[in-house]
Amino acid sequence: MTxxxxxxxxxxxxxxxxxxxxxxxxxxxxxxxxxxxxxGWRDTPTDFPTTHAPDELRYYWRxxxxxxxxxxTQTFRNxxxxxxxxxxxxxxxxxxxxxxxxxxxWNGQTFRFLPSDFLARSHNQERYGALPDDMxxxxxxxxxxxxxPHFDRFEKLCGIxxxxxxxxxxxxxxxxxxEGWRSNEYPxxxxxxxxxxxxxxxxxxxxxxxxxxxxxxxxxxxxxNPLGVRMAPCTYCGFCEKFGCGNYxxxxxxxxxxxxxxxxxxxxxxxxxxxxxxxxDRDNTRATGVTYIDAHGQLHEQPAQIVIxxxxxxxxxxxxxxxxxxxxxxxxxxxxxxxRNYTYQVMSxxxxxxxxxxxxxxxxxxxxxxxxDDYNGDNFDHSGLGFIGGAYIACWTTHAxxxxxxxxxxxxxxxxxxWKRALQQNFLRHTSLSVHGASMAHRENxxxxxxTYKDRYGRPLMRMTYDFTANDRRLSEHITxxxxxxxxxxxxxxxKVNALDAHYDIWPxxxxxxxxxxxxxxxxxxxxxxxxxxSWELHNLFVMGAGVFPQNAGYNPxxxxxxxxxxxxxxxRTQYLRAPGPLVQV
Amino acid sequence: MIAxxxxxxxxxxxxxxxxGAQDLSWSEVERGRYLAIAANCxxxxxxxxxxxxxxxxxxxxxxxxxxxxxPNITFDAETGIGNWTRDDFWRxxxxxxxxxxxxxxxxxxxxHFTRMPREDVDAIYAYLRTIPPVESHHVPEEDLxxxxxxxxxxxxxNALHFDQGVFQPDPERSEQWNRGAYLVxxxxxCGACHTDRxxxxxxxxxxxxxxxxxxxxxxxxxRGGAHGGIAHWSRHxxxxxxxxxxxxxxxxxxxxxEVVQYSTQHLTDxxxxxxxxxxxxxxxxxRDASERPSDxxxxxxxxxxxxxxxxxxxxxxxxxxxxFARLDGSNKVLSDDATTVIRIILEGAQxxxxxxxxxxxxMPAFDWKLNDDQIADxxxxxxxxxxxxxxxxxxxDVADLRDALAE
Numbered sequence: 001m002t003x004x005x006x007x008x009x010x011x012x013x014x015x016x017x018x019x020x021x022x023x024x025x026x027x028x029x030x031x032x033x034x035x036x037x038x039x040g041w042r043d044t045p046t047d048f049p050t051t052h053a054p055d056e057l058r059y060y061w062r063x064x065x066x067x068x069x070x071x072x073t074q075t076f077r078n079x080x081x082x083x084x085x086x087x088x089x090x091x092x093x094x095x096x097x098x099x100x101x102x103x104x105x106w107n108g109q110t111f112r113f114l115p116s117d118f119l120a121r122s123h124n125q126e127r128y129g130a131l132p133d134d135m136x137x138x139x140x141x142x143x144x145x146x147x148x149p150h151f152d153r154f155e156k157l158c159g160i161x162x163x164x165x166x167x168x169x170x171x172x173x174x175x176x177x178x179e180g181w182r183s184n185e186y187p188x189x190x191x192x193x194x195x196x197x198x199x200x201x202x203x204x205x206x207x208x209x210x211x212x213x214x215x216x217x218x219x220x221x222x223x224x225n226p227l228g229v230r231m232a233p234c235t236y237c238g239f240c241e242k243f244g245c246g247n248y249x250x251x252x253x254x255x256x257x258x259x260x261x262x263x264x265x266x267x268x269x270x271x272x273x274x275x276x277x278x279x280x281d282r283d284n285t286r287a288t289g290v291t292y293i294d295a296h297g298q299l300h301e302q303p304a305q306i307v308i309x310x311x312x313x314x315x316x317x318x319x320x321x322x323x324x325x326x327x328x329x330x331x332x333x334x335x336x337x338x339x340r341n342y343t344y345q346v347m348s349x350x351x352x353x354x355x356x357x358x359x360x361x362x363x364x365x366x367x368x369x370x371x372x373d374d375y376n377g378d379n380f381d382h383s384g385l386g387f388i389g390g391a392y393i394a395c396w397t398t399h400a401x402x403x404x405x406x407x408x409x410x411x412x413x414x415x416x417x418x419w420k421r422a423l424q425q426n427f428l429r430h431t432s433l434s435v436h437g438a439s440m441a442h443r444e445n446x447x448x449x450x451x452t453y454k455d456r457y458g459r460p461l462m463r464m465t466y467d468f469t470a471n472d473r474r475l476s477e478h479i480t481x482x483x484x485x486x487x488x489x490x491x492x493x494x495x496k497v498n499a500l501d502a503h504y505d506i507w508p509x510x511x512x513x514x515x516x517x518x519x520x521x522x523x524x525x526x527x528x529x530x531x532x533x534x535s536w537e538l539h540n541l542f543v544m545g546a547g548v549f550p551q552n553a554g555y556n557p558x559x560x561x562x563x564x565x566x567x568x569x570x571x572x573r574t575q576y577l578r579a580p581g582p583l584v585q586v
Numbered sequence: 587m588i589a590x591x592x593x594x595x596x597x598x599x600x601x602x603x604x605x606g607a608q609d610l611s612w613s614e615v616e617r618g619r620y621l622a623i624a625a626n627c628x629x630x631x632x633x634x635x636x637x638x639x640x641x642x643x644x645x646x647x648x649x650x651x652x653x654x655x656x657p658n659i660t661f662d663a664e665t666g667i668g669n670w671t672r673d674d675f676w677r678x679x680x681x682x683x684x685x686x687x688x689x690x691x692x693x694x695x696x697x698h699f700t701r702m703p704r705e706d707v708d709a710i711y712a713y714l715r716t717i718p719p720v721e722s723h724h725v726p727e728e729d730l731x732x733x734x735x736x737x738x739x740x741x742x743x744n745a746l747h748f749d750q751g752v753f754q755p756d757p758e759r760s761e762q763w764n765r766g767a768y769l770v771x772x773x774x775x776c777g778a779c780h781t782d783r784x785x786x787x788x789x790x791x792x793x794x795x796x797x798x799x800x801x802x803x804x805x806x807x808x809r810g811g812a813h814g815g816i817a818h819w820s821r822h823x824x825x826x827x828x829x830x831x832x833x834x835x836x837x838x839x840x841x842x843x844e845v846v847q848y849s850t851q852h853l854t855d856x857x858x859x860x861x862x863x864x865x866x867x868x869x870x871x872x873r874d875a876s877e878r879p880s881d882x883x884x885x886x887x888x889x890x891x892x893x894x895x896x897x898x899x900x901x902x903x904x905x906x907x908x909x910f911a912r913l914d915g916s917n918k919v920l921s922d923d924a925t926t927v928i929r930i931i932l933e934g935a936q937x938x939x940x941x942x943x944x945x946x947x948x949m950p951a952f953d954w955k956l957n958d959d960q961i962a963d964x965x966x967x968x969x970x971x972x973x974x975x976x977x978x979x980x981x982x983d984v985a986d987l988r989d990a991l992a993e
Contacts, residue, residue: 045936045948050897051955222906229945230832232909235897247897248909248947259944 002291002299008034011290011304013275013319014311016101017558018544018565020253020261021154022308024227025569027264029577034302035267035310036292038274039098044254048104048244056403060242065105067095074314075450076506078467080331086453086461091507093344093514094242095312099271100253102312102512103558107241107366107398108217108250110160111555112151112563114377115144115180120440120551123378124388131388135471136341136441138550141522141531142567144180150566152183154559155215158251159223159231161367162186162215176212176371178379191220191234196352196359196431196490197370200395203489209372214394215559216367217251227260238399240366250366273300276457278307278323280538287325287541293457305580306540306572309518313547317447317517318462326528326537329446331465337528339447341516342464343552346391346437346472348480348500352492353409354429361400361431369396372486375479376554377438387474391437391554393483400427407432410496431490433483436511437476441551442469447517467504476500513557518547523586530584532571533564539582542568611712618713621706624857625699625773626849631659634844641714642666642722648801649693649787662719675711676704681750682740689740692747692787701753701772747788759867766864769857770795774849779805779841795868797921802990803841804925806917810862811869815917824862825855830942832908836916837947839930843938851940873920879966879978887967890960894952903972909947914972924965924979928987931961958984 009031012019019035026033042048058064067073067090075084096102116123118140125131154160164185165175190213193201197213204211218234225231234249248255261267272295279288279301289303309316320338321328327336371394373379382388399405407430408422450463480499487495521527524536529548535541544565546557553560575583622628633644643658658666667675667685674685682696683689690696699707753772755764770776779800782793789798797807797815807815810824819827819835826833828850831843838846850858879887892901898910905912913919918926934951937943956964958981966978 043946045934045946045950049934049948049950051894051950051952222909224908228943230908230943231945232898232906237897246950248945255945259939259946263939263944 002301004301005303007289007303007305008032009304010034010306010308011036011302012308012310013278013290014038014101014309014315015099015253015269016096016310016312017103017253017562019101019310020103020257021562021565022310022544022569023261023264023267024257025566025573027261027267029573030266032266033268034304035269036273036275036290036302037099037269037271039271041269041271042099042104042244042254043258044244044246044248048246050246053243053246054237054239056239056401059105059244060401060404063090063094065094065096065098065242065244066090067097072455072461074318074462074464075453076464076466078465078503079444080465083452084450084463084465087506092505092510093512094509095314095512099258099269100244103252104244104254105242106217106250106252106512106558107556109367109369109396109556110155110158110215110217110251110559111392112180112182113144113553113555113560114178114379116378117438117553117555118142118144118147120388124382127378128382128388134443135469136443137388138341138441138519138521138526140550141520141527142564147560147563147567148180148183150563150570151559153566154562156184156187157225157227157256157562158217159187159219159225160215160217160251160559161188161190161213161220163190163213165212174212176373177210178373178376186215188220188223190214191216191218191365191368192236193370194359194361194363194368194397195357196361196395196397197368199431199490200370200433200486203486203491204370204372206489207486209374209486211370211372214367214369214371214396216365218245218365218367219249219251225256227257229256229259231255234365236363236365236368238362238364238401241398270294275319276322276459278309278319278325278538278541280323280325285538287535287538306542306576307538308542308544310544313514313517313545314447314462316543316545316547318449320518320528320543321449321462322459325535325541328448330448331444331446334443337519337524337526339517341441341519341550342445342447342466342514343439343441343516343549344466344504345439345511345513345552345554346468346476346500347510348435348437348476348483349498350433350435350480350483350487351407351409351496351498352431352433352487352490353407353426353494353496354431354491355493357491358428359397359431360428361397361405364397364399366398367396368398369394375482385474385478387471387478389438389440389471389475389554391435391475391479393433393435393479393486395431395433397431409494433487435476435480435483436554436556437472437479438554439515439552440469440471441516442471445469468500468502473500473502511556513546513552515546515549515552515557518543518545519550520548521550530582532575532583533568534571534576534583536582540580542572544568614709614712615716616713617706618709618711620853621702621773622710622713623849623852624769625710625775626845627659627710629844629848630656639720639722641717642720644722647693649691654691654693658720658722659714660717660720660722661715662721665721665723666719667714668719670711672708672711676707679707679710680704680752682744682748689738689744691740692743695775695778697748697789698772698775698778700748700750701768703752706773743786743788746786760863762860762863763867765857766860766862769861770864774861776808780808795865796870797917797923799923799925801841802925802929802987804918804921804923805841806921806926807870808865808917809868809870810865811867813870813872814865814868815870815921816865817870818915821859821862821866824865825858828853828858828861829855831938831940832943834907834912835905836911836918837909837937837943838940839935839937839949843936846940847938851942873975876975876977878970878975883963883966883978884970886960887963887965888971890956890964891967891971894956895964898949903968903974908943913968914974919965919968920974920976922976924969924976924983925987927965927968928961928979928984929991931956931964932984932988932991953988958982958988
């Protein structure tokens with residue numbers, strides 16, 4: 001029998017970055033807030049202390065921090081007409097689970113999207129003419145200027161380390177000249193760079209490009225955030241992505257917000273509670289709460305005045321689908337918004353091998369890098385290129401973890417004594433450049449429910465239909481050679497170009513930057529949520545996360561996800577609580 | 587549970603009303619509330635480990651005499667101190683006697699509370715009366731270990747170790763110094779942990795605040811004058827440590843963390859400065875020179891340190907202000923009795939979140955990772971690196987503590 005709980009002001013579904021932000025903002029408003037997290041409690045001292053954290057086998061190879069595919073997964077195919085099959089082991093991306101979500105195992109690369117990224121349709125059409133019909137990109141219904149204060153808050157929360165390129169309109173040497181204006185300097189100076197970044201910087205400068213230190217959530221020095229939570233300087237141990245940080249050096253919900261939120265008397269967290277669906281009233285105007293199942297298989301109904309989806313993009317989209325909120329997108333007709341504009345990112349890279357120098361990449365950090373943005377977004381003239389959007393090129397030194405890191409030059413056999421010899425020779429003399437590209441929405445890339453495969457509760461899995469587009473390939477073909485040119489200028493013995501594959505492959509790791517599916521827009525006819533991340537259909541339902549991106553930019557999404565969460569929380573606090581109802585009238 | 591101990595003035599105001607007491611004055615109750623915090627009554631009189639009701643007792647206290655279970659000090663007539671008069675309460679704190687005249691066990695620090703004047707003790711009594719009475723039964727006395735049952739023995743003990751009498755200010759010293767001395771010796775009862783005891787469990791006057799052993803911990807030397815354990819701390823460092831649980835040198839953990847959490851972080855800056863002034867006036871004798879461990883030990887210790895400790899405490903032992911303890915000059919590392927530093931390596935330790943520093947902070951346990959020899963080498967190294975000098979520890983020291991903790 002379903003256990004019915006007393007109604008609460010706010011229920012948060014998922015407790016990662018956005019859940020933590022919303023919990024902090026809304027408890028400050030005096031609301032009773034409950035977070036439901038499908039995974040367990042996690043904290044630095046108990047779950048990833050320094051004595052355990054750098055365990056590659058446990059965390060990377062055995063996926064300790066990721067969603068169990070045996071419990072919940074999705075199906076995948078490249079295009080309509082194919083039969084999608086279930087993902088049995090994550091490869092291309094790594095959905096997190098547990099308190100802190102993927103915010104525990106991220107690298108900490110914390111970019112703000114460019115002002116033009118928010119105007120993907122209008123800006124590009126104005127500059128380059130009409131976009132192809134099948135390119136379903138659209139403007140964000142919120143501007144960079146509106147989000148700026150919220151980016152600023154997140155950077156201060158995390159103590160982001162970087163160098164301003166555009167301080168209130170003043171271009172600053174050494175920073176990113178293309179970035180949107182910022183009201184403040186970064187809270188902390190950039191990280192210490194290594195040999196590889198120095199070579200990258202020199203080579204990029206020789207080419208007339210504008211290298212700048214990557215904005216990093218790995219601390220360049222000790223930092224106390226505005227909530228009073230203190231973080232320690234990064235030790236450059238190189239165990240960031242896929243790992244929890246044992247040194248309190250990487251911004252995560254645990255190291256920035258949770259110590260304060262967990263003390264609030266009007267906040268509660270229930271772990272191991274998997275939300276099965278959002279409940280609605282008969283008129284289909286309000287969410288009435290959520291139904292969840294606990295670790296013992298007991299069903300619970302939690303009524304709430306406000307429901308906020310704070311799960312990962314894939315989880316939020318599927319939960320909306322399973323709850324029957326909105327119409328699922330059909331590419332054949334173009335009808336329906338839910339699941340539309342699923343986008344990803346377009347990755348390529350270049351390895352550089354040195355003979356005369358040690359790069360010692362084991363001295364690394366998730367967001368230790370130099371970046372050039374000259375080919376990102378609309379920072380360059382795309383006339384006649386046949387694509388829009390761009391990529392940043394970076395020389396990251398994130399790690400040289402001994403099992404994962406196996407740099408060998410072109411032509412090396414994939415196993416055997418020759419491979420071993422090559423690995424031994426190059427292990428400490430290697431670096432790489434990555435081309436981190438935007439993904440533009442396409443009418444044939446989408447999410448819906450799988451007709452065949454079901455989860456452990458008998459509910460359909462979500463099905464992903466995705467392949468690289470002509471825009472993606474042209475983008476990558478144009479920008480990867482620039483990276484190769486920078487790489488050649490770094491003075492190594494040889495380089496190796498790792499081009500974008502012709503088709504998207506779900507197996508090799510690329511990024512955990514899945515976006516779209518619950519996109520934000522101007523009207524119910526072009527989106528699932530409005531500019532305040534409020535559902536068009538149920539006015540007391542809000543949806544956080546990168547699912548609201550109409551399409552993806554070249555950057556890593558976390559800062560934009562967080563800024564949108566603060567933006568939405570601000571609207572809830574200042575508008576919705578005073579007059580509950582649709583915040584945008586159409 | 588800890589954070590819910592009601593200490594706020596608003597809560598208190600409500601309590602005064604419900605107490606409906608005839609003779610309660612706001613100022614006396616408020617003064618009593620503050621003194622009860624300074625004396626950290628709630629920490630012992632609450633079963634913290636099992637989420638017990640504050641003030642209702644039930645905490646197991648390990649003492650040199652055996653385990654004592656703390657009593658309920660709410661005003662419940664049957665199980666608390668509801669039938670106690672002001673005079674009864676005064677006798678308890680001033681003379682160490684129960685209502686029936688029997689001697690109390692000196693686990694209750696009446697040897698310190700005797701320094702408190704009558705008006706302070708009365709104020710605490712007035713405050714305790716405002717706390718809602720709780721019925722709470724604890725282990726009957728007959729179940730206590732044998733020596734404890736012989737209360738008459740305590741009279742003899744008192745004759746040796748109990749210097750009854752209210753604190754007398756030193757007219758030669760400043761008002762601030764005297765206030766600090768009063769807080770340290772009286773309500774704060776710092777010596778209860780930080781002063782070494784003789785075989786009978788009496789604090790040794792000549793060892794005042796030079797460090798003491800309790801429950802497999804060694805509370806370090808906290809004399810702040812020349813050669814003292816915290817000679818290298820400034821007054822500001824002491825105030826920051828007691829007021830926020832963190833400072834340039836270290837973070838408050840375990841037992842002292844509890845003291846900061848319940849008591850000192852709630853004291854006024856004026857009182858913390860007074861305590862600092864007093865502690866900084868306590869000189870100590872220079873440490874004896876010790877023999878440097880062998881090169882083999884130092885090399886092994888350094889390697890272990892570098893692999894396991896340097897990421898937080900830094901290669902030069904300088905630590906990280908307000909986070910990771912500074913190990914060069916540390917009174918825990920350099921203490922004659924290395925119990926605490928060994929124990930923290932074995933078990934890890936958790937720093938308390940405080941109002942000023944809400945972040946959790948913990949050192950992980952290394953008991954599963956480092957063996958006795960390795961820990962001995964490591965501790966010997968730390969005690970002799972970066973300008974530190976202290977005798978080496980032996981693997982058997984580590985093994986003994988490991989065994990004791992496993993019990």
